[in-house]
Amino acid sequence: MGVFLDGWLAELVTALSLAVVALYVRFHWRYQYWKKKGVPYDEPTFPFGNTGLSILGQKFYGNVLHELYKKAKGKRFIGFFSILRPLLLVRDPELIRRILIKDFPSFHDRGVFLDDEEPLNRQLFFLSSAEWRNRRVKLTPAFTSGKLKGMFQARYTTDVIVSVGFGVDSDCQRNPDSVFRHWGRRVFAPGLKVSIGARLNFISPPLADFLRIKGGFTEVSSFFRKMIADNVEYREKNKVTRKDFIDLLIQIKNKGFVAGDKLENEKSTEKTVAGDFPLEDLAAESFGFFIAGFETSSTTITASLYELAMHEDIQSKLQQEIDEVLKRYDGNITYDAIAEMSYLDKVVSESLRKYPPLPFLNRECTEPYTIPDSDVVVDKGTGIVISLFGLHYDPEHFPDPERFDPERFSEEEKANRHPYVYLPFGDGPHICIGMRLGLLQTKVGLVNLLSKCSVQPTEKTFRNVTYNARNILLLPAQVVELRFVKRS
């Protein structure tokens, strides 16, 4: 016998039904949000809003956003929902420019949730603005071209990142099972639970916060933190210096700034002092460099090689440039030699257009904001999303967008289009801090390979790429099979 009804089962079913109805009403009411504001929006469905396929791992989030972008053709922005959270996808390049740069004070957070109980989460990409600003000022001098030139060694992605970031030799090229590749893979090819968590951190931060989902790094946390702590201790004890990020981060930890840069004097305000960048933050930051630089650059190298294999004419033209420049540098792949390869720059730019490793940018509205030339007020807390697939594949900006054409990046073509329709590294104060390093290591990898080998498709090489729906970063769902043929 139940308290109100005949049996406990009937009471349970009734209570559950009432809860579902209450939830449904709550969602239905929330889903009127954009309508009430007079903003065009994509009709959401209960309970995931417009991002269900991505949260459930059935569709790549980059593609979900691309479709929304296409649906909003002719409009400056479109509203949508991630579960209960209203988001605004912005299409208009002029409005994008304002959000990223001029009106940055109203959008200074990225709006991604990562639990700060996990020490590795305390890194630039995820910090909220109060801490981010100070950290960004400290870290910027570590990425100047002078510093990169000093660190530069001709190695490939994992090795470069590991060498410059961690000060240890990873030997990933000769040993594909090296410990770094192993841990790198654990970060980027996580299990189901971690991958759902990672998607929620980006797609639905409030739910991730509610569920206290820590982000994907807990599994790898102790390995990286111990490695960095041992490394720092060894260097400090034995007075070892190497020209790498760890050196620079140790300087920040001990002195509060990086020596030898203009910024040292310009920006060392009273906030930039020793002691507010402890070892734990140093570890988080170097781990951040590892994760931000590992997959992004290797994806760009793979994408470039894939397109070059499919376009023999472009590959020959590039190899001709590489051969000519390297001849002048006695075969040495130096920083200056890479800088002289202008066609290489176009090829990499076009690869980043078609395959932006992070195919969206996000910001959170941090104070009510009236969209210029409209009556729409964006409320504090609203998520702002910019679809890079949308912009980079928009035929209005890039005619015949599926075609791989490095000439889109000739000075003339670049001058003919709006600068905010091509944003593989983002822009504004949150722009990728590792842009120069990412480009450099991608180019070094390509030059190393293409100076010795040509690349060809095999019968198994796919013609239509699809993306791994469980990942936030762009990763092909299939293996990219290519044949390398030694050049004579």
Ligand code: HEM
């Ligand atoms: C081809 C390589 C790379 C691509 C395409 C790429 C792309 C991006 C993008 C799109 C953002 C977001 C920018 C925004 O929101 O406006 C970003 C942020 C960031 N990237 Fe990269 N990245 C690359 C390589 C690297 C490397 C090598 C590092 C470090 C060693 C790095 C470190 C970071 C950090 C720390 C942030 C956060 C910056 C901030 O919020 O202040 N990235 N990157």
